[in-house]
Amino acid sequence: MDVRAQLVMVFNLDKCIGCHACSLSCKNIWTDRKGAEYMWWNNVETKPGVGYPKKWEDQEEFKGGWVADGHNLRLKAMGKGPTLLNMFFQPNMPKLEDYYEPFDFDYGNLYGAKGGDDQPVAEAFSQITGEKMAHIKAGPNWDDDLSGSQVYASADVNLEDKKIIEQYSTMFMQYLPRICNHCANPACVASCPSRAIYKRGEDGVVLVDQEVCKGWRFCTSACPYKKVYFNWNSGKAEKCIFCFPRTETGQCNACAHSCVGRIRYVGVLLYDAEKVEQALLKPDNQLVEAHRGVILDPRDEAVREGARKNGVPEQWLEAAEKSPVYALIKEFELALPLHPEFRTMPMAYYIPSLSPVLTSGGELHELVEHGTIPTREALRAPIGYLASLFGGGNRDVVAAALEKLIALRIHMRAKNLNQPTDEASLGKAGLDEAGAKRLYRLFTIGGYNERNIIPPQQREELDSHTRKGASGFGILKKTGRGKR
Template identity: 65%
Template sequence: MDVRAQLVMVFNLDKCLGCHTCSIACKNIWTDRRGAEYMWWNNVETKPGAGYPKFWEDQKRYKGGWVLRGDKLKLRAFSKLSTLLNIFYQPHMPRLEDYYHPWTYDYAKLYESPEESDQPVAEPISLISGEKIDIEFGPNWDDDLGGSPLYAEEDINLDERRIVTNFGSIFMFYLPRICNHCLNPACVAACPQRAIYKRGEDGIVLVDQNTCRGWRFCVTACPYKKVYYNWNTGKSEKCIFCYPRTETAQANACAHSCVGRIRYVGVVLYDADRIEDALKVKDEELVEAQRKIILDPRDEMVRKAAKENGVPDNWLEAALKSPAYALIKEYELALPLHPEFRTMPMTFYIPPLSPVLAVHRAIHDVEEHEEVPDKNLLRVPVRYLSKLFAGGNERVVTEALERLVALRKYMRARNVGEQPDEDSLRKAGLDAESAEKLYRLLTIASYNERYAIPSLHREYLDVTPSEERRGGSGFGISIRPRGGQ
C-alpha cells in the first residue's frame, strides 16, 4: 500500500451564482500580464453550453486524455511515432479563436475625438496586435444560455438537443472549472521535455518554466484544456492551485473569494498502487473505482503507511477534518468531472438539484416526492449529469440526488416544527447525526470547516526538481522529509 496525500477541491453546484468572482480573483493574481491575456485558469461555464475553449469536451476533435486499448492505458493523441512527427506542430490543439481573441477598447477616442454631432465610440482593439477587431466570441459568450441554438445545442452531453430550445424543458446550471491536478495527468505523460511534474507532497501539478520548451504536447493531451501556451514567453502555463497560499494554510484565491461559498478544500489520502487498476475498468465503473482508492484517514494501518511514506502529522490531522473526504467518500455526494478521460481528476462536483417539470399535473418541488422523481421529470436530466460526472453511470448520480433530497426534506421538517421523516433519511444512507453534520457543511460551515488546509514547509523536504519529475507516467511520486520529520 503506497499511501499519499492530495489537496482536493469540491464544488457544490447547488450554490454557484455564476458571478465569476472566482475567475476575476484568479485573473488579477496570476494571468494579468502579457501573453496570458486569453488565459482563465479559473472559469465558470454555463451548462449546457460550448464552454471554454469551445467544445473542450469533444475528444474526437481535441484528442485529449487517455484511452484503454486492450489492458493498457494509452494517450489518445500520441504514440512514440506521432510524438516525433508532431514535435513542431500540434494538429489537435485549440486555436486562439476557440478560446477567444482578447480585446480592450480604444478609450482614448472618447476624450481625444474632436467636437462632432455624434457621440464618439471606443472601438474594440486586440490586446495582442493592437489592431481593430470584430468581436466574435468571448470566454462567457454563451453565459446564461446566451446563443443556445449555436452553442448549447452542440453540448456533447445532451442526448436530445432540442431540449435547450424548448421553453418547457430548458435548463441550466453553472460549472466552475480549474485544473484538476489529476492522479494520472495526461499533460505530465505527454511532455517530451518532462517540464510538467506532480508534486509528491501535495499532488499539485506544475510546469517548470526553466525546463519548458513550448512543444505544447501538454495543451493537446489535457482533456480539460487547462494548460495554456504563453505566446510571449514561449512557455506553457496552468493553474498552480495557489500553492504559495496553500503552503501557508490559506485557501486558494478562487475559493477565498467565492461569494456563494460553494468550494471546499481538504486533504485526501489515496493508495497510489491501485491507480492503474482503477483506471482499467469500464466507464460506468470509474467513479466507484476512484472512490475505492481514497482511504479512511482514521484507519491505523493507513496512517502508519502514510507516515512511512513521508506524510507529515499535520497533514494526517488535516485529513481527519477534511470536508473533501466527507463529501467524496463518507457521504458519496461529490463526483469527478468526466472520469472517462481516465486522468483521475482531483476536483469533485456535488450535482445540482433542480425543479421538476410540470407534466400532466402541477409538480414544482422535488420535496413533494418521497424519493427523487423519475429521471424524465427532472428539469436537469439525470442522464445529462451522469455523462458529465459519472462516465454514464446514472445510479451514482441518482444516489447523490436522493441524499440531497432526503436531507432537504428532513431539515425543512425540523426547522418548521414538523415530524422529520427519518425513513427517507435511512433509505438515502443517512441518519440524524450525519444529516446534522452534512447540513452544517453544505450551508453554514465556517471558514475553517470549509478549508482544512495544512501548512507545508518545503525547506524540510529532501527533494530535487529532477526527482520530482521522475517517472513521466503521471502517477506521481512520494517525497520523504529530511530527518524523518
C-alpha cells in the first residue's frame, strides 16, 4: 500500500449561480501579465455548450488523456516515436480561435482624440499583434447562458438527443466551473519531454517548473481538460497552481474563498497509489467505482501507518479525518469525477445538480403535476447527459447521487415544517438520519472552517522524498516522467 495525500476540491453544482466571481478572483491574482490575457485557470461554462476552449471534451479531435491498451495505459496522443517527430509541431492542439484572440479597447482615444465632428470611440485591438480588430468573433464566456442556442448547445459532445434543446418545454441549463484537476495520473506530466511538469509529493498539486519548460506544448495536447495554457510572450506553459501559496498557510483557494454560492469544498484525501493503474484499466462504466476504491479511509490505522511511512504529517492525517471532500466523495458517494473515461483520475469532483423541472409532457405538452419536490424522472437534464459528464456513461452512479439529494430535500423540508419524516425513503436512497443531518449542515449552514479543512505545511519538516515532489504512481515511474 502506497499511501499518498492529496488536496482535493469538490463542486456542488446544485448551488452554482454562474456569477464568475471565482474566475475573476483567479484572473486578478494569477494571470494579469502579458501573454496570459486569454488564460482562464478557473472558468465557468454553460452546459450544454461547447466549453472553453471550444469542444475541449472531443478527444477524437484533440486526442488528450489516456487509453486502456490491454493491460497497460498509453497516452492517446502519441508515444515516444511520434513525440520526436512532432517536436516542433502539435497536430492535436487547440488553435487560438478555439480560445479567442485576447483584445482590449483603445480607451485613450476617448479623451485624447483631436476635435472633430464625430464622437470618438474606443476601438478594439489585439493584445497579441496590437492591430485593430474590426470584428470580435469570440471572447471569455462567449456562450454564457445560451443553453438553447443551436450554435453552441447543439455542438456539446455529451448531448445525444439534440431535440431536447429545440423545444422550450425540455430545454435545460446548468453551470460547470472548472479548474485544473491535479490528477493522480496526469497526462500532462507523462507527455512533457523536458520533464518540466511534476506532481508534488506533499499535496498532489501539479506544477510547471518555469525554468525547465521549453515550450514544446505536449502538455497542452495531452491534457484532455485543456487546462494547460501557452504563454505566447514568455514561451512557457502555465496552469492552475491550486493556489499553493495560500494552501500552504492553511487558507483556501482564491476561487473557493470568493465563491458567492459557497459551492466549493476543499480538503485532504488519502489514496493508494499502487491501485491507480489497475483502477484506470477498468471499462468506462466502472471507472467511478474504481476511483472510489482507490480512496482510503483516514480512520484506518493501517492506512495512517502507511501514510506516516510516506512522510505524511500528523496534522494532515487529522485533516483527512475531518475532510468534507472525503465525506462527499467516499462516504456519501455524491461527488463524481468529470469525464473519468479520460483516465487521468481527476482530483476535482462534482455533485450533479437537480436541474429545472419538466412542466409539460407528451405530444400535446399537457401540464404535469409533480408536487413540491420533483422525482428524478421529472428533472430536465437527461440522465444520459449527466452520465456522459460525470459517470463514464454509467447512469446508475449519477441516478444514485440524485436520489440522495432529492431524499435529503424531502426529509429536511418535513423536519422544518414539523411534518412526519419518512425514514424508509432516506434508507432507500442510502441515507440515515445522522447522514442527512451532516449533509444538510455541509450544504447549508456549514461555516468556512467546515467547508475548507486545509492543513498548513511546514516544508522544512517534510521528508526529503516528499519535498521534491512525486510523479504520481507506477505508470509515470516506468516512463521516467515527473520528479521524484
